[in-house]
Amino acid sequence: MYTCEDCSNYSFKSKCIKGNNSKIPLEARTKKFETSKRFNRQRKEDLERIITNEGILLRMNRSLQAEGSFAQVKHDMNFRRFMCCGQKNVLAESILLAMAYNANKLHNKIQYNRTGKHLFELKEAS
Structure with a gap:
């Protein structure tokens, strides 16, 4: 306090x-x-998790992969604007859009036998 x-x-x-x-x-x-004790404890646990070698690798690769999702949704799925109004309706539509994107991604991974692999090979932390 x-x-x-x-x-x-x-x-x-x-x-x-x-x-x-x-x-x-x-x-x-x-x-x-x-600040709450629970918040401080969770923050410390999160920091310990992200500074490990695995956490560093996942953060590096996450920065490469995040933008591609939005580009694919906009270009490949031809998504330009939400069809409904209201916060709850937009949230529902975005959840459906994310589920469709993930289903399509999983389908492609199954088709090309790439399950259990990352989109890009993991880089080594320096």
């Missing part, structure tokens, strides 16, 4: 401390925030 000791002379105090529902006047308030 972090608490500012004294921010009375801070010129941006009204922008820094948000929330008008407090019974304490703005002049008497100080900035407070905290």
